[in-house]
């Protein structure tokens with residue numbers, strides 16, 4: 001499906017109803033020439049965790065829902081307003097695989113921009129990635145929007161299997177450097 005950036009979806013000013021072209025979409029924000037209403041289009045904050053087991057394998061989730069349905073991702077999701085990235089990730093991990101990981105369990109890895117196409121809108125997103133070790137005795141389940149999950153040796157993961165460019169970029173960046181069997185935190 002053809003998608004458009006969020007800014008293109010505003011055909012009228014949300015405040016005064018002035019039609020385009022009074023609204024000026026300039027990428028970062030739009031401003032209404034009629035009433036001065038200003039709306040920013042900053043990226044949404046996404047989170048993801050490269051969750052390793054004690055053999056250094058990574059937990060990958062097969063997505064049960066659009067976008068990228070059927071492709072592989074990692075546990076994570078969008079931060080709500082007022083949430084830290086780590087708290088959002090902790091909540092998403094619990095919702096998606098039923099595993100409890102405190103915010104302190106995550107070690108920051110890096111960030112990568114993403115484009116999240118949902119219905120007919122393309123959202124700009126900045127994804128923050130972390131590593132963590134699966135707690136002893138924890139048993140992942142396929143819950144919210146997750147079709148299935150599997151442990152994968154990092155070297156066996158092919159870029160085209162992955163749902164999002166940000167995750168591909170992150171794996172490409174770290175796989176040569178990180179031995180998940182020894183370098184990941186507890």
Ligand SMILES: [Zn+2]
Pocket residue numbers: 013014015016017018032033034035036037
């Ligand atoms: Zn206006």
